[in-house]
Amino acid sequence: MKIFKIAIILCLLGSSTLFAQAIKTRTHTNFDEGWKFALGHATDYTRDFNYGNGNNLFAKSGESAGTAIAIDFNDKQWTNIRLPHDWVVGLPFRYVKNDDIDSHGYKPVGMLFPENSIGWYRKSFEIASVDSGKRFEIQFDGIYRDSKIWLNGYYIGGHFSGYNSVTFDITDFIRFGKKNVLVVRADATEFEGWFYEGGGIYRHAWLNTYDNLHFKSNGGAFAHAAVEDKDARVTIETNIENRGIKGATATVYNYITDRNGKVLAKGKEMPLDLAVRKDVKLSDDILLRNAHSWDLNDPYLYKAVSVIKQNGRTIDSVQTRFGVRTFTFDSKTGFALNGRKMKIQGVSCHQDHAGVGSALPDELQYYRIKLLKEMGVNAYRATHNPPTPELLDACDSLGMLVMDETRLLNSGKEYEDQFRDLILRDRNDASVFLWSIGNEEYVMQHTDIGKRIAQNQVLLQQELDPTRISTYAANMGNYFKGVNEVIPVRGFNYNLGGLDGYHAAHPDQPIIGTEVASTVTTRSIFTKDTVRAYVPDYDLTFPSWASTAETWWKITQDRPWFIGGFAWTGFDYRGEPTPYRWPNVNSHFGIMDMCGFPKTVYYYYQAWWTDKDVLHIAPHWNWKGKEGQPIEVWVNSNADDVELKLNGKSLGKKDMPRNGHLVWTVNYQPGVLSAIAHKKGRVIKAKVETTLSPVSIKLIPSKIKLMHDGQDAVIVNVIALDAKGREVPDAANMIQFDLQGSAEIIGVGNGDPSSHEADKCSDGQWQRSLFGGKAQVIIRSLKSNGKITLKGFSSGLKADEVTFQ
Template sequence: MKNRKFHFCVILFLSMIPVVASGQKQNTRSHQNFDANWKFSLGNAADAKRDFDYGIGNIFSKSGETAGTCIATDFKDSTWANVRLPHDWVVALPFQYVKNDDIDSHGYKPVGALFPQNSIGWYRKTFTVNKADSGKRYEIQFDGIYRDSKVWLNGYYIGGHSSGYNSFAFDITDFIKFGKSNVMVVRADATQSEGWFYEGAGIYRHAWLNSYNNVHFKTAGGLFAHAEVADGKAQVKIEADIENRGINAAAATLYSYITDRDGKIIAKGKQIPFTEAIRENKLLVDEMTIINPRLWSLDDAYLYRAVSLIKANGQTIDSINVKFGVRTFKFDSEKGFFLNGKPLKVQGVSCHQDHAGVGSALPDELQYYRIRLLKEMGVNAYRTTHNPPTPELLDACDSLGMLVMDETRLLTSGQEYEQQYRDLILRDRNHASIFMWSIGNEEYVTQRTDIGKRIAQNQILLQQQLDPTRTSTYAANMGNVYRGVNEVIPVRGFNYNLLGIDAYHKEHPLQPIIGTEVASTVTTRSIYVKDTVRAYVPDYDVTFPSWASTAETWWKIADARPWFMGGFAWTGFDYRGEPTPYRWPNINSHFGIMDMCGFPKNVYYYYQSWWTDKDILHIAPHWNWKGKEGKPIDVWVNTNADDVELYLNGKSLGKKEMPRNSHLVWTVNYEPGKLVAVAHKKGKVITAKVETTGAPYSIVLSPSKKILTANGEDAVVINASVVDKNGREVPDALNMLHFDIKGDAQIIGVGNGDPSSHEADKCLPGQWQRSLFGGKAQLIVLSGMQAGSFTVVASGAGIKSNQLPIIQK
């Protein structure tokens, strides 16, 4: 009996010593990009034989028994396509007209229950893991798979995930063959849609292979750094969520510190010893102070780094590094929104996540490109409608200085969707750019009810528990209604219905108000006459659906009310699907302030006039109107100048004062030549012109950058236009352009912003082409792996070609 007690004590003592596998080095955590070298094939949602026997092969009856299916490790996938993630298979499908509301709302792409042959996608990847690393834990992380995905490794089912938007991860340690080939298989089922807009399909965001010690920071929310600012100091709280997945209990120490942008340590935490039982999770908290912190702001997006280490036996067995910002938010029901103690009107846009040419599978550079375009317009806030964004979008907003309203997919608190909201907050809460969470959007059935109120209360409490540093709102299209969700939501969100906000504010003076969705002007870039055949609307701020308003209407309301925090215009960019006000042949929305390529429409210059201090003077339309000589043309001028005088071929058409938050209009009888605007702004003279051009003569290529990283992941956006013999851009050119690459790079998508174009976004190698629309087209090029340079070649019938060299390092 005494011996048994002695042995028990020895076992207990030994179990408190953490196991560090031989060969492990300090800082053993890795976050390896897993995008390359996937194989892809369509399956079939209605025919099991064409779906590689999925549904008739009994793959769930015995663990690891998948023989005869494409899940088996020995399956021959040599005929499958080679793809690199992110990958959206829907964007390559042809457009197809079907009289069906769901197909219409998703942009007439043949995917969903009506098209079973296009709605299942299979992915396979073969990889190896060094035998020397067998002491680590391994995890596969997907930042987004659309949709209803299932994952296998070496024939073993790892798990499934229904959401098309949330990131998720699975521990795969038990299923890895160390030192041998491993086969990962993913099935994505896009039969059931989640939204009413283009969603794409496939592994359309990044994938990662994570490895770490058995005692480690959790992947979801493992480190949360946030600060309170007062008296010239930032009190930073660092919360570490540590997990023990080893076979023994563990004793270790947590140590944290903060660095500036350059890596210099500016604050040190305590050495915090801790023990964890087997399978235990423990939350440890440390605090430290930054003296005279540099505040994150729109113009100075400064990010600190919080670094936390887990140490045992004299080694660092895990470490984690997160960026965070020091800033303050205030939401005042009478004075509006404050950033770092200064009032700030929210000049926001709502955006879906797709882009011309690539669908939902955007290279990271495109996220930065789109945010830079928005900032240039004067946008200071971005709403992620209506789903969790890709992490790289938030990285772009963090580093470029853009506030974010981060929105979950659905307003519901069932176990699955509560977990999705939990995962969203844990993943994103370190991002400096996020100033508010959104618990949902326009839930017609639920939002007015007591059930909606209870759901909202649950989600609000969850948010406050996981992230007490921020608040939340809900995008309600309810007008002046204080019922259901609106009874409990901290910040009342208005989707349209702005004529009721004065009464609502008077009746509920303690509830801050923001326009979660406003405007919805519909315009077609470069088109100035309504065209019901081709489904175009004029590129003036005049046309809008019954529920919405012009840009000018909503902004005048917002700017005149200090307590109204501002809002999010619908939308920053056109997006595939939800065609409005027309349907086929229209295949994408007209709501964008910019088109699907990011080319500005005229309403862009209205916002830029009143959302920036830049000298803005813009004339619309262009002045190529052959056949309309002597007929009246409405000429709009957007500017923030004090006055404008318009001249046609040297003759004054009159001078007008510029009302605040408005625009100017002249009706001009057309004659070819030059239309010039001369404006005065605080004593300074500003000029702008449009003029009649000649025929297209040569191609111009304008890259978003001229140097790429040779990693197979970097990208460049190249905009194409044509000029006449005098070098003037031809604004109404429709030429077909052909594109090619000489060197180690590849074109991955083309577009032109035409909302009724049925030309392919994806072309076969050597056959890339796109017609100009309104004188513009766009191609997106992905970098190769070889340093040096490559050349983009553009040509067209009857016009001078162009070659653009791009350096690759």
């Protein structure tokens, strides 16, 4: 038996964690506002603001006259936008018989659409002369993709990846006391994945300032610990850089506080003597007494502060949050967190959401993780690319494990550097428990080349983060050669029929289901519809390579050595329409739809992944015209037994099979279909009933208080009610929205995988039809104060409104 035991203390060094706002020596300023945007052109320089004409952009440094890069370029006709921004989600759907367009959700972007595939961004700003002498850095958390960046006409760098964060030192190019112009060109003509990816500066941007002697931005601090009974011995490694014009002498020390800022422990003060343009790594041990563990239901986060002092004055300081925990990967007993054995009840997720594409406000990241936790999910797989830092912040704060995955398995310099940057950025996040070096590389994963590449990436991971191990998402069945020979934790993408044979042949290698299930369902639709491209909302239909949810979960529960896995997927996502194509533009794989509305399979997972009293009946009971016809009724529950009744008449009582569900065939009659269940001596009840036609709208906000910071957001779900106040599950009314006050609507959706309605209503007339009785509108705050009121109205229905504080 081979056991991997890891005790770690993890710091958050995400988008905001390296920067202590309270200490004026270092600033981390949000750079999302005040941008101008325009589409360029991938093949015609005359429509791409003269970019590339005669190679004039790079022939002489800083020469940019006549292009969008120039300081004095007239961008008044460009659109005013605020980051995060995804220009692709606002494009209309367009049918083209092309696999790439199909898999990206029929958005007209890519090589076939050069007029939609280049995005230009410009931002003007000023920096006071008094601030000269500091170092300045621009940070982008994600630009899709192949970006090029200029400041004041000078090219400061490019970034190939559409997913990794990137920083550029811009100190040399700043005009102090004058107008500065930052320009970004994003090129989305080539795809990185086979799913919706969007386009543009779709994550946050930041302006960072710090002293010439400073902690490095990515990898500047790393904390890890060995747990000693109730204590934790913390090792904090810092990486300090001198970018001044002469050598520097200083001291460095670290201390730890509780979540409220009370100092709990302090390390030793270490001397520092650093030559020009050199960097150095320092290490310190701090004993944290009676350490409070980070756990799924108690995600306690400490704060760590690292300080550089020179001549008795603090010149740089970084503040981070961190958590203390242990986990174990055991080839015979599976996985344990803080010594407690558990199955990984995970989901794989892409990063887009209805209405906003890939440009999610932070609140939406938290909203989605809360929905998953409510279902019983304890682990999130970021597929198939580095996530936004705010997603990890949400998982750290709410208690969700994360499998952090790099985009591509390749040890060439470009992709090795991408994996390096990912680890350095995320290695201190409390939520990350496992690295993934890649996903389903069909051509090379079973070869000797694949083995050598994987070995390089595994060794790189162990060098940068010895506190964790890694896996690889392999769709290779029980095949061992290649990547699987060197990966510490064997990942299975489907092919679960080979689990037992593989485990018997390789008993020392822990095994996890990196991608499992893949049931395809359409929320609220319970009959197959090949015209509208819908599949029934039961756990029945799946592609040839996959299985139902119930199949994989029973396999997991029957094998103590099988760690668990990540169902495909937590939410529907744009692209990869399966099993149909056009008019279908979304996937059907989600346990929830693109808005986060649950499907029937959601209640199967919730029944067996939580201790909640779950009793759910599917389908709804509005079937006008089907009187007397048989309807298949599914009941998901974790009760001991369930009795089903139609209009008070018993249809029989059945025992609930462990990790299963119950089915009745019921001849439809309007009225009330009810279930009575017993669970450990308690009675649980549920019902669905035939409703009347809708007469009113109901708006249901995720919260009613908004911060006027220009970043906060609220998700408002929309339903229709009948005259008795019951939700009408098959309502399809068109709902219009009117928003007044210091906020803006940034997207609408309804979860319909074949809807071609606009996610962005460019004319300002926001609307969305109900699908399965539901729709959603997403609102983002502005910076000015004042009351915010959203009104929803529809012809023939009573309107509703909600006011936000």
